[in-house]
Amino acid sequence: MSKVDTSKQNAFLIDMTKCTGCRGCQVACKQWNQLEAENTEFFSGEGYQNPPAMSEYTFTRIKFRDYEKNGQNEFAFYKEMCMHCDDPACASVCPVGAFEKTPEGPVIYKADRCIGCRFCMIACPFGVPKYEWSKGLPLVKKCTGCHDRVTAGLQPACATACPTAITYGPRDEMIKIAEERVAKHPDKYIRKIYGKEEAGGTSVIYLTSLPFDELGFKKVTLRPLPEYTWQALRFVPAAFLTVGGSLSALSWINHRRDRLKNEQEDAEQVDTPADEKED
Amino acid sequence: MTAVRAVAKEIKGYHAFVKFMIFLVVLAAVASLARFVFGLGATTNMDDTYPWGLWISFDVVTAVPLAAGAFTLGAIVHCFNIKKLEPLVRPAIVTGFLGYSLVCVGLVLDLGQPHKGWHVLRYWNLHSPMFEVAMCVMAYTTVLFLEFLSPVAEKFGWHIPLRILRWLEMPLVILAAAISTLHQSSLGTFFLIAVDKLHSLWYNPLLPLLFWVSAICCGMCIIIVEATACHKWMGQPNEGVLLRTLAKILPYTLGFYIFLRVYTLMALSEGPFFDVPVFTLLFFLELGIGFILPFLMFTSNSVRNDDRRRVIAALLVIFGLVLNRFNVSMFGMMDPNHMYYPSIIESLVTIGIIAGHILFFVLIAKYFPIFEHHPETVDYTIPDSFHKIDDGKPKQEKEQKEVLPEGSAASELS
Incomplete structure (x- = not known):
């Protein structure tokens, strides 16, 4: 859609090797966004993470993964949140334009516009938008990227609370830092920066020590998702005019042929003698 | 009040089937x-x-x-x-x-x-x-x-x-x-946006065209079914002669659809296609029973002229279309570990x-x-x-x- 330069927009660099799993980000997110606590049980989902999934009350959470390293049990983590794509699928499919990629970086949701069709939930490759299933007239809920804090000159709540792993700043600088870290410690990191190209580039980029799919990262296309629908939708005006025009032409030709045939018959009638016409 | 009573009296006179529908x-x-x-x-x-x-x-x-x-x-x-x-x-x-x-x-x-x-x-x-x-x-x-x-x-x-x-x-x-x-x-x-979600048997960039062509096929079949049902249950005259004309158009549109469907699968979709047995079954049910079989039936003159077999072929196309839409919008995106089924x-x-x-x-x-x-x-x-x-x-x-x-x-x- 928009060909805006995203390099100066704010992005999260999340270095999962530095994450301690303290879940300060989860708490800070709940506090800043005033989200209700969820009544959960331990081990209700896969592994140690709690709550079991992101929901209307949980915009971000830390996923845990056990693995063995040198005979020792170790934990690896993955912070799940909205990826704030450079060209967001949710914004492209929303019929009322309730999602917007802001110039500051976060993708925000305008609840006053939303009609609740849930197309954003189908479209999002990361499964981020969640629905208020408990309500009669539900809305969509998702990470705001703390747009209000960012416009006020603060950093997002999770980035502020995180003691180790999250760096927040212009996207090109974040990518530079990530590349430097990978180059400096090739033994520590997987040689991939997740989010640099995924879904056409996102404003949340990750570094890990374990393969991304093992941590629960979704394998997504590198093309911006709106392109997939736009390659069909761009033909809409042409299709309308082609079908309308060709059917109009076709019926005009057919009606004209009928008219000429009738006229010819009438003319033949005129040619016949008057006494026959009277009958 | 009289109006209400008149309506009530009118409804009382309806056939039991209509009352059941109400x-x-x-x-x-x-x-x-x-x-x-x-x-x-x-x-x-x-x-x-x-x-x-x-x-x-x-x-x-x-x-x-x-x-x-x-x-x-x-x-x-x-x-x-x-x-x-x-x-x-x-x-x-x-x-x-x-x-x-x-x-x-x-x-x-x-x-x-x-x-x-x-x-x-x-x-x-x-x-x-x-x-x-x-x-x-x-x-x-x-x-x-x-x-x-x-x-x-x-x-x-x-x-x-x-x-x-x-x-x-x-x-x-x-x-x-x-x-x-x-x-x-x-x-x-x-469903073009569901790029990594929809199974490759159904995901392809020509999905919009396929939907349009199959809708046209289905539209004609619905008319055949509807006119036959009106003849059978609503005492309308048999429109068999007209439906025969309609059935003559169907092999062309159905043939075009089947050609497109096979072409998109072979040339435009990226596999793996037959990795999930249930999806394979659904796909063959949809394309085989729902489109290819009625296509073959409609090409035969005797089917087109026979009221009963014509409506069966039309019903098969409708079955194929319904299954296709469910495959694309529901089944093809399902995760076997966590299934969806409709509530009461x-x-x-x-x-x-x-x-x-x-x-x-x-x-x-x-x-x-x-x-x-x-x-x-x-x-x-x-x-x-x-x-x-x-x-x-x-x-x-x-x-x-x-x-x-x-x-x-x-x-x-x-």
Whole structure:
């Protein structure tokens, strides 16, 4: 859609090797966004993470993964949140334009516009938008990227609370830092920066020590998702005019042929003698 | 009070089947009330993994092509000038109008914020297939309403509106076909965004075109089924001769669809195709039983001429289309570890919508002249209310032509 330069927009660099799993980000997110606590049980989902999934009350959470390293049990983590794509699928499919990629970086949701069709939930490759299933007239809920804090000159709540792993700043600088870290410690990191190209580039980029799919990262296309629908939708005006025009032409030709045939018959009638016409 | 009593007396006289349909519709109305009182989460089995359930898969994605008969037949009769099929047009338009009205009902129930539905008209997003479908469905429902007004105007003898409607007929037919092309195909565009979610047996970039072509096939088959059912259960004359003509067109459209489907699978989709046994089964059921088998049947002259086998072939195409839409919008995106199946309330609402369609069709056919429509008695030329044009024909004959449809409508009343 928009060909805006995203390099100066704010992005999260999340270095999962530095994450301690303290879940300060989860708490800070709940506090800043005033989200209700969820009544959960331990081990209700896969592994140690709690709550079991992101929901209307949980915009971000830390996923845990056990693995063995040198005979020792170790934990690896993955912070799940909205990826704030450079060209967001949710914004492209929303019929009322309730999602917007802001110039500051976060993708925000305008609840006053939303009609609740849930197309954003189908479209999002990361499964981020969640629905208020408990309500009669539900809305969509998702990470705001703390747009209000960012416009006020603060950093997002999770980035502020995180003691180790999250760096927040212009996207090109974040990518530079990530590349430097990978180059400096090739033994520590997987040689991939997740989010640099995924879904056409996102404003949340990750570094890990374990393969991304093992941590629960979704394998997504590198093309911006709106392109997939736009390659069909761009033909809409042409299709309308082609079908309308060709059917109009076709019926005009057919009606004209009928008219000429009738006229010819009438003319033949005129040619016949008057006494026959009277009958 | 007398009016209420008259209505009650009228309903008492209905056939038991119609009464059963009324019961199902009332049940669905109660169920949809529950949806607003208790919320979508409590009444449906939809969740964050399956944000779209039965209501979108059937009430919208499947019901729209099932209502495609109106535009398909309109174009065949008026644009391709196969005028003898004219008697089938009105029932098709009524079916289409009912179908689209009920799509709107289903959509309103499914929306989280139905009172904000009009926002589509205010905040345009040209990049959204949903925006396009919403606009088209609104526009097309209006077009179908105008087309549906013709029998209403005939019934009540509204002369001027009838003339305007007749004059508008051709533009409306062309508009209907153009709008339908857009939204039938855009329903396919919906799922182009589900690029890593929809299984590769169904995901391909030509999904919009496939949706459009299959909708046209299905539209004709619906007309065959509908006319046969009206003959069997509603005491209408057998339109077998006309349906034979329609069945002659079907092998071409079905053949084109099958060719496209195989071509997209071979050339445009990226495998793996047959990694999930259930999907493989669904795919072969859909394409084999639902499209290739009826294609072969319709190519045979004896099937086209036989009322029973023709309607079976048509039903197979409808089965194929319904399965295809469910495969694309529901089954093909399912995770075997966490399945979706519709809740009782979701099912009741959808059953009620289908029952409502049948019920309203029967009632409209009972009170309005939709079958007793004789094209040879209708003057389709531009109205000449003031008789300014002297076309050389005797005046008496012309006036007779205008009066006739009303006359036939009036005679139905008595």
